[in-house]
Amino acid sequence: MAYILIVDDDGDFADSVSRVLRAAGHETAVELSPEAGLASISARAPDLAILDVMFPEGESAGFDLARRVRSTQPRVRILMLTAVNQKYPLGFSREDMDEHWLPVTDFLEKPVRLKALEAKVASLLQTAAA
Amino acid sequence: MARFELPSRPRPDGLAGDSPGSTGDHHLPGALLARYAVWFYRLRWLVIFLLLGLEILGEHPDLLAPHGLFLDWHWPLAVAICLILLNAAILGVLYRGGLETIARFPRLTLWVQIVADLGALTVAIHFLGSLHSFAAFAYLCHIVLACIFFPRRHSLAVTGLAILLYLACIAAELSGVLTPGGLLRPPVLPAPGQLSPLALAVHVGMALSTWLAVWFLTSRLSAEVRLRDSLLEAANQRLVAATAERTRHMLRTTHELKAPLAAIHANTQLLQNGYVGDFGREAREVVEKIAVRCQALSHGVQQMLQLANLTSRGQAAPPRAALNLAQVVAWAVQGVEAEAAERGIGIATELEPFHLVAVEDHMKMLFGNLVSNAVTYSRRGGRVHISSRPGSGSSCEIIIRDEGIGIEAAKLPRIFDDYYRTAEAAQHNPASTGLGLSIVRHIAQSEGFGVVVESAPGRGATFTVRIPAAPRGGSAGS
Numbered sequence: 001m002a003y004i005l006i007v008d009d010d011g012d013f014a015d016s017v018s019r020v021l022r023a024a025g026h027e028t029a030v031e032l033s034p035e036a037g038l039a040s041i042s043a044r045a046p047d048l049a050i051l052d053v054m055f056p057e058g059e060s061a062g063f064d065l066a067r068r069v070r071s072t073q074p075r076v077r078i079l080m081l082t083a084v085n086q087k088y089p090l091g092f093s094r095e096d097m098d099e100h101w102l103p104v105t106d107f108l109e110k111p112v113r114l115k116a117l118e119a120k121v122a123s124l125l126q127t128a129a130a
Numbered sequence: 131m132a133r134f135e136l137p138s139r140p141r142p143d144g145l146a147g148d149s150p151g152s153t154g155d156h157h158l159p160g161a162l163l164a165r166y167a168v169w170f171y172r173l174r175w176l177v178i179f180l181l182l183g184l185e186i187l188g189e190h191p192d193l194l195a196p197h198g199l200f201l202d203w204h205w206p207l208a209v210a211i212c213l214i215l216l217n218a219a220i221l222g223v224l225y226r227g228g229l230e231t232i233a234r235f236p237r238l239t240l241w242v243q244i245v246a247d248l249g250a251l252t253v254a255i256h257f258l259g260s261l262h263s264f265a266a267f268a269y270l271c272h273i274v275l276a277c278i279f280f281p282r283r284h285s286l287a288v289t290g291l292a293i294l295l296y297l298a299c300i301a302a303e304l305s306g307v308l309t310p311g312g313l314l315r316p317p318v319l320p321a322p323g324q325l326s327p328l329a330l331a332v333h334v335g336m337a338l339s340t341w342l343a344v345w346f347l348t349s350r351l352s353a354e355v356r357l358r359d360s361l362l363e364a365a366n367q368r369l370v371a372a373t374a375e376r377t378r379h380m381l382r383t384t385h386e387l388k389a390p391l392a393a394i395h396a397n398t399q400l401l402q403n404g405y406v407g408d409f410g411r412e413a414r415e416v417v418e419k420i421a422v423r424c425q426a427l428s429h430g431v432q433q434m435l436q437l438a439n440l441t442s443r444g445q446a447a448p449p450r451a452a453l454n455l456a457q458v459v460a461w462a463v464q465g466v467e468a469e470a471a472e473r474g475i476g477i478a479t480e481l482e483p484f485h486l487v488a489v490e491d492h493m494k495m496l497f498g499n500l501v502s503n504a505v506t507y508s509r510r511g512g513r514v515h516i517s518s519r520p521g522s523g524s525s526c527e528i529i530i531r532d533e534g535i536g537i538e539a540a541k542l543p544r545i546f547d548d549y550y551r552t553a554e555a556a557q558h559n560p561a562s563t564g565l566g567l568s569i570v571r572h573i574a575q576s577e578g579f580g581v582v583v584e585s586a587p588g589r590g591a592t593f594t595v596r597i598p599a600a601p602r603g604g605s606a607g608s
Contacts, residue, residue: 016396
């Protein structure tokens, strides 16, 4: 159905998400760092990129990756997964999403209900197809 | 082989300032000195205006002579012209580059002004009477200003310059190079020629010692104030840095605690939902327990961090924004829809818009916890009803009612305590942390909201949140 790239430094979590999405019929790939994710996207643009926010080398590395993906592959839908969802003192919410600062299509808070993630992915891909 | 050396950190008791050294050597910040330089320039226009007024008076000796006042030559005009030229130069600098240009060389700008002013003042003192009037005490203005602007060594230099100029003026008059002037006829004090050298020395000495005494006291006071200011600035910088570090630490801690839980939670869902094949009943029960405890731990971590943030002192107040409480409650309902649907719990809402200025995250935490509790402690197939009604004046009440397990009367006063759970609540929901209503309490008290709970065992609970007409930050009723 769709090709989905998952970029998360937690391999266990990323594999769980990958397994659920493969069971739903999608093709998936997993990368563990923003650099590897960017290289993968450059080699083959996914229909949807599921990105973590925080990585070991940067607390907002996921945001930076989202901006770089948006600048090179504007058609890729981006779903952000984050363990931190408090707007204050640091964090973000749906209202902060915009094309420049936070160019993501949607976000979900960890821990994620995998059924909810599956539904969200289906919704985003449907919107993209439309 | 790569090498890295951990940089050493300076001792925390170091003082801030451009030239930390002995007490009193602290310079004021450049931006502040620049503003002083501009203020000095503006004050000079007033002096110029007074001098021109004096010049105009001097054109009418018939007005002054009956009062024993005489203005020699056109010295007020001459001094005013010199000061106008100085101000014109400063105005040119301001016109070209504004305050930023002066901020690049604030001390130089002040020094140029002070030296020029002292020269002009010395001319004025000569014509007003250097030794037979009290005009020389006008030097004190510049000495005091120098004590405010500059560290002690520099203000002593200004005092020394004033003394030198004054003594040069006296010497020129006594030696006959300059004819002594005087505004007052007869003069207030004996003319220099009428004083013995000792008397002259005592007279001049009294003036100079007064100036030095003023310099000493004023510079010392000013140095104390400057020291306190630099210590406060350093403390403020440390506080800002500590707050930023704490925020960063909280963010990292949240992530490092919740991320592994997210992985555990995801893997238990793989097991529970059959993504990795089926397994026996007993194994399924074990997986269920893992999932419940994992979710409880994740929820507990989130609430502990929220409570830590709410109760932390010393950090900046969170930003406040205009909110519609009906939307906030709708967001809270959306967050529990999946769980409610799973347990067959119906949620009915009847909410009118109510606008107020508050911290959005705090409102979401407050109503999120109340709505979540209403669903959690409802029985399967129960109903939750959320409504709003106007209160007294233009206040508002939001009512969250469930038909769940309820709370005994004796336990009601304790439900807002940290980590408190009734035995019935713990049995009904093993994942409960006892922090949800504690968070509600902290937020309600900080916002000035009232919270009333009515309940009976087996008959559910009704939480009423009273938002006053003008809570902290203001509100506008619908």
